[in-house]
Amino acid sequence: MKGESSELELDAVGLLCPEPLMKVRNKIRQMEDGQTLYVRASDPTTEHDLKNFCHFLNHDLLRIVHSPNLLEFWIRKGGK
Secondary structure, rough: OOOOOOOOEEEEEEOOOHHHHHHHHHHHHHOOOEEEEEEEOOHHHHHHHHHHHHHHHHEEEEEEEHHHHHHEEEEEEEOO
8 A cells, every 4th residue: 555646666575685675776877856766675774875865966855664574764855
């Protein structure tokens, strides 16, 4: 259950650091400013990586949902 709207989705479940971050980075590059990306991941280090990624590149980490063995993120691409 996503609970938020997003234009694009990325499934990084089963991938280990740094793969989820690299996939998010590549997907964000293809997006327009203001679009939202929904990400599913299972590696707990992904949360730290995506928080830093969004902070340094001025993207909005809109929401994080923690479930057993699953992390969900909604990231809105910001302008540069």
